[in-house]
Amino acid sequence: MEGRNLLRLLFLLFIAAALLLITLLNLPYPTPNAAAVLDCTADTPWCTSRNRFQPKNPHLLQNPTKKPTRHPRRHSSDVPHHPLDPLTVQEFNKASSILKSHALFKNKPYALHSLVLEEPDKPVILTRRKGDPLPPRKASVIARVDGVSHVLTVDLDSHEVIPKKTGNISGYPTMTIEDMTSSTWAPLANADFNRTIIGRGVDLTDLACLPISSGWFGDMKEKRRLIKVQCYSMKGTANFYMRPIEGLTVLLDMDTKEVVEISDKGKSIPIPKAANTDYRFSEQGNPLDMLNPISMEQPKGPSFVIEDGHLVKWANWEFHLKPDPRAGVVISRAMVRDPGTGEMRSVMYKGFTSELFVPYMDPTDAWYFKTYMDAGEYGFGLQAMPLDPLNDCPRNAQFMDGVFAAADGKPYVRSNMICVFESYAGDIGWRHSESPITGMEIREVRPKVTLVVRMAASVANYDYIMDWEFQTDGLIRVKKFPGQVGLSGILMVKGTSYVNMNQVNQQENLYGTLLSENVIGVIHDHYITYHLDMDVDGSDNSFVKVNLKRQRTSPGESPRRSYLKALRNVAKTEKDAQVKLKLYDPSEFHMINPSKKTRVGNPTGYKVVPGGTAASLLDLDDPPQKRGAFTNNQIWVTPYNETEQWAGGLFVYQNQGEDTLAVWSDRDRPIENKDLVLWYTLGFHHVPCQEDFPIMPTVSSSFDLKPVNFFESNPILRAPPNVEKDLPVCKAAASA
Amino acid sequence: MEGRNLLRLLFLLFIAAALLLITLLNLPYPTPNAAAVLDCTADTPWCTSRNRFQPKNPHLLQNPTKKPTRHPRRHSSDVPHHPLDPLTVQEFNKASSILKSHALFKNKPYALHSLVLEEPDKPVILTRRKGDPLPPRKASVIARVDGVSHVLTVDLDSHEVIPKKTGNISGYPTMTIEDMTSSTWAPLANADFNRTIIGRGVDLTDLACLPISSGWFGDMKEKRRLIKVQCYSMKGTANFYMRPIEGLTVLLDMDTKEVVEISDKGKSIPIPKAANTDYRFSEQGNPLDMLNPISMEQPKGPSFVIEDGHLVKWANWEFHLKPDPRAGVVISRAMVRDPGTGEMRSVMYKGFTSELFVPYMDPTDAWYFKTYMDAGEYGFGLQAMPLDPLNDCPRNAQFMDGVFAAADGKPYVRSNMICVFESYAGDIGWRHSESPITGMEIREVRPKVTLVVRMAASVANYDYIMDWEFQTDGLIRVKKFPGQVGLSGILMVKGTSYVNMNQVNQQENLYGTLLSENVIGVIHDHYITYHLDMDVDGSDNSFVKVNLKRQRTSPGESPRRSYLKALRNVAKTEKDAQVKLKLYDPSEFHMINPSKKTRVGNPTGYKVVPGGTAASLLDLDDPPQKRGAFTNNQIWVTPYNETEQWAGGLFVYQNQGEDTLAVWSDRDRPIENKDLVLWYTLGFHHVPCQEDFPIMPTVSSSFDLKPVNFFESNPILRAPPNVEKDLPVCKAAASA
Structure with missing residues (x-):
């Protein structure tokens, strides 16, 4: 029995090490080539997440009712026409390169939590007439650099970067997709976590975890950006949400990805069965075909x-x-x-x-x-x-x-x-x-x-x-x-x-x-x-x-x-x-x-x-x-x-x-x-x-x-x- | 001036007399021939009302956007299939003839305020299986005979008529369509009413009146069936509702059609103009055609x-x-x-x-x-x-x-x-x-x-x-x-x-x-x-x-x-x-x-x-x-x-x-x-x-x-x- 436990432990350590390696190789973020980015279509993985955790049940990832995707637009040559039009691909790249060379960002790891058009002031919009030249295009940026949040305006014409005062308020910006996805697999680098999962009878390869915002409950001293992670077994169902590993909560430092605390109060709670949880059409034995086709038709096309x-x-x-x-x-x-x-x-x-x-x-x-x-x-x-x-x-x-x-x-x-x-x-x-x-x-x-x-x-x-x-x-x-x-x-x-x-x-x-x-x-x-x-x-x-x-x-x-x-x-x-x-x-x-x-x-x-x-x-x-x-x-x-x-x-x-x-x-x-x-x-x-x-x-x-x-x-x-x-x-x- | 007033009065009296005559000729109710009744289609006047008040502006009665009416069903040979199916034409006629020869109704003026299927008791319906013979068909009747309301069950098989106890409660049954329509023109038999209308500058031929239920406001002694009538000018618009002869209310005995009281407190209030009140498409100068056609289509037909x-x-x-x-x-x-x-x-x-x-x-x-x-x-x-x-x-x-x-x-x-x-x-x-x-x-x-x-x-x-x-x-x-x-x-x-x-x-x-x-x-x-x-x-x-x-x-x-x-x-x-x-x-x-x-x-x-x-x-x-x-x-x-x-x-x-x-x-x-x-x-x-x-x-x-x-x-x-x-x-x- 002890031998088997040792084997398990070694196996876990190996997995943890492998995952760490992948993590390190993938940080800060790999840059997909431009074509891949702009070709993002409905089902291209990069578009659903950057450094995503790849579940090991690939058959669960196929979508058998996949629809013919309309021809994706590349957007690389989009230009703004209206002062409220969102930033274009070229403007994103410009803003990004202005920031990269700015003193605040230079040679530091940073993450942009928001990069969007800074809308012109209301009077500018209200007094503008159709055909007038566009007002100067600006980007509004929320960035975290070295653990500090910055709100900035980037003037895309003058290349000026103007910081904005936010006052002394608590809280952090919206998570990036990368924050969320990396949090879901970070616990796997922790041997205790892995041991707990296996102790619950779940293979690590069947694991799916979710990042849960930690809220705030009156602690005035906490200065870390924290997230809670809870996990599920995806064995036998795409609907892993129905199979919670109940009572297990990992508290994670979102910046360091360090596990701060593992709370497991659900050892006695069984993981619900997978049976009858999958909702995908491909998994339904006996389709309920009750209706003749019905469609809204506009033979002369839409009116808009x-x-x-x-x-x-x-x-x-x-x-x-x-x-x-x-x-x-x-x-x-x-x-x-x-x-x-x-x-x-x-x-x-x-x-x-x-x-x-x-x-x-x-x-x-x-x-x-x-x-x-x-x-x-x-x-x-x-x-x-x-x-x-x-x-x-x-x-x-x-x-x-x-x-x-x-x-x-x-x-x-x-x-x-x-x-x-x-x-x-x-x-x-x-x-x-x-x-x-x-x-x-x-x-x-x-x-x-x-x-x-x-x-x-x-x-x-x-x-x-x-x-x-x-x-x-x-x-x-x-x-x-x-x-x-x-x-x-x-x-x-x-x-x-x-x-x-x-x-x-x-x-x-x-x-x-x-x-x-x-x-x-x-x-x-x-x-x-x-x-x-x-x-x-x-x-x-x-x-x-x-x-x-x-x-x-x-x-x-x-x-x-x-x-x-x-x-x-x-x-x-x-x-x-x-x-x-x-x-x-x-x-x-x-x-x-x-x-x-x-x-x-x-x-x-x-x-x-x-x-x-x-x-x-x-x-x-x-x-x-x-x-x-x-x-x-x-x-x-x-x-x-x-x-x-x-x-x-x-x-x-x-x-x-x-x-x-x-x-x-x-x-x-x-x-x-x-x-x-x-x-x-x-x-x-x-x-x-x-x-x-x-x-x-x-x-x-x-x-x-x-x-x-x-x-x-x-x-x-x-x-x-x-x-x-x-x-x-x-x-x-x-x-x- | 006096001569003109006398002429007006004579004219009014003539109209009143003519209307009274029509009333008497039409009472109790004329019987349309069976074919006319059963052929009632969407736009057949008889189906919109029996003894209807015919407005004198016939052009207002035409519906220029009239749709092709689907082939009307005659229903004369309908038979009931389900115990909850409504009474059929043949059953209505049977119930009607049973009632007519019943002692309560014989040779008396009466009005049927409700004649519908008397649904079988719930247990009969709940225990019935498909294919079982229909339970006995009965009609439920609310009739007023000589000013008294009766609730009756008519057994369509045995021809038995069974009275139901209703207890000593106030109130009258739902008005018949005939009650409503006759109330709208009854005031015209009253010279004071007609004088008032003309005094308001409205031609009697432009008059449209509505029967308004009189409610109850605490009078415990009133034993008459009363209705209030208010009127409008339909001159220049099908939307006469927009042209109230404000403040004029006629209190009418619904059974005798006698005018009980005329209240006119609106003499100083002008009748609103007809302009911009007509809503019929035919009357709109400049159609607002903003949309391409859109339709729900089911090429394989409906699913029901x-x-x-x-x-x-x-x-x-x-x-x-x-x-x-x-x-x-x-x-x-x-x-x-x-x-x-x-x-x-x-x-x-x-x-x-x-x-x-x-x-x-x-x-x-x-x-x-x-x-x-x-x-x-x-x-x-x-x-x-x-x-x-x-x-x-x-x-x-x-x-x-x-x-x-x-x-x-x-x-x-x-x-x-x-x-x-x-x-x-x-x-x-x-x-x-x-x-x-x-x-x-x-x-x-x-x-x-x-x-x-x-x-x-x-x-x-x-x-x-x-x-x-x-x-x-x-x-x-x-x-x-x-x-x-x-x-x-x-x-x-x-x-x-x-x-x-x-x-x-x-x-x-x-x-x-x-x-x-x-x-x-x-x-x-x-x-x-x-x-x-x-x-x-x-x-x-x-x-x-x-x-x-x-x-x-x-x-x-x-x-x-x-x-x-x-x-x-x-x-x-x-x-x-x-x-x-x-x-x-x-x-x-x-x-x-x-x-x-x-x-x-x-x-x-x-x-x-x-x-x-x-x-x-x-x-x-x-x-x-x-x-x-x-x-x-x-x-x-x-x-x-x-x-x-x-x-x-x-x-x-x-x-x-x-x-x-x-x-x-x-x-x-x-x-x-x-x-x-x-x-x-x-x-x-x-x-x-x-x-x-x-x-x-x-x-x-x-x-x-x-x-x-x-x-x-x-x-x-x-x-x-x-x-x-x-x-x-x-x-x-x-x-x-």
């Missing part, structure tokens, strides 16, 4: 164009669209045509996902720290994978690539990261039939067709589908589906020794639901906070709460005893605009332009219309909630400030919550008739159920931005109905 | 069948579907296939719109009484007009007709009243991509296709679109769009002397929004209460509130200070299940089968998932709210009782609220492990805005019925992705 790569023009809408490594999708300068004057009128200067907050509801050792902030910690856009044509987006979609920079500044292409398509679900834009009462023969109905902008981010185990949907009636619907895989994903699953609920005494102490033998889906929340820089008919707006209040009638006034009255309250300062939604104290929330009135004298406006949502119930002084304090209200309004873009702060990783939207808003600045930013938070409580196993059907939530006295009248009054002669003639492909 | 006219089978779903004059659409015996066992499992025994409640928020003379209950007062199904192919429903829809009985018992056909279609909006059923972190090349996505059942009811001025949407993952989404026309419709508009907001001192005293010169859109609420007889895996179910409560950790327990815990509370009695939704005290609401467990021991269940909604804020002791007390909570659960179908009571018209869901529920009966009915109320507050003028873009709200541990795992795991070869090849029709 994407000019110069980023300017989307559809029906009465126009907006600038770009991918962003942190926010995912950025919509800028959304304008809608006035049906009366023909003029393009401003609705929103900029809209994007500012932060996500996903606290899990299990206080135990291996779970308490799971309080993800997916944009600021992981990069919501960095995690956006190529969309699957025909399934992620319908056949009539057009795709947009993301071009991002790796940690060393090298640009790479994320193909098909965003899609744009028109959608018709059979819904109705407006209708009226005369009723049997009047007997008039009138039946006027208009179909509803919308334009959808979509991205899907896979933040490790779970998938978010983010939609911006534009309607011809002026409405913008912002929609999020947390699609999810496995019980990781929205359900990060927990191993347990229970196999049936009849073994459980107090169900609430599971912190979730028993989903399958030895698998618990842990309760968690999702919050998505949107930055909505509304410019309704111009920059200076006011925020009005239209509160519906019960009014009692005076004796003799009316046979009615009560009715609702709408009271308009203009918010003077930020605290007036901190809103907790209340079913029994309802309001509408209008962003109006006080100096622009309709013909009959109503101020023009847009309202934010909440949908089903959820509120965070964590203690306000709980460290995760201090960091996620931007969820303390569902609505906030702040005066525009170009430094206030990220609701959880510029540096979110491991921060202490001193730079959140809540902190800014508590300054209580004046907000009447000023350039304003509206913040809205969508929420979900997720109590898992067995239907979420092993992969969850999508659930969705949304809110609307809706014109309110913005137009003089219904803007789609003159839209035509569908008529048979315009519709296509189709046949099944097989018979074509 | 409607067996024997009413049994819908699609993908893993099966349910019985029928039109109903009061509820609109009734879904019965909804069952979903278990992907493991192949067995059809019960989800819902019966689901339908039980009542609507629409209180307006203006306490003044001409408005206070507007507190509509559209199902119980007007008949939600009676108001459902033929759907417009290609616009109300997409091209791939199939249609179902309604066959109803008129007040004299004669059957008539409402063509294309319901449509059924598959919808694909480009949405996603489930997805997962492996992320850049793991670097695995996995991207599995499944498109989401749903089955929609739709009806659109035009209750005078406003339109409701009601959808039941079935998903393959077991979810049922119940959706309501209050589409609307003009400012009548969801906005019933009010005339005003204001033409600009700068004339208004206190905006809240408008009771609404100035939408155009002289036009106010009055604030109002909409509530739609659904009867959902859930039978989750069988009849005996329990209702469980899964309450999420903040739990504080003990010192030293965890670095976290707080988390959420799910506490399960099984409702013992009805009061435990009276739920007011609270954002900051959230729960899930499960209907479970306590005796059916999943493999790992969770009870099988469905949960009701509220969407965005609104709550009624009226005083509980305000008479309208007493009648609409079913909106006092968003969720209620009652033990199944076949007499408790209508949330506002069996007799809603003018009732005093003694027979509502709130009264039943306050009995506080035991509801644990019993046959249960779940009631859910969707709500909207509507503060009108100019975009709602002259016709409102649709807004929608929904709630879901969602499986929760009903399936062992994701039921659509084995669904295939879309592949190019299955999709159709299409070309534009013009080039075809």
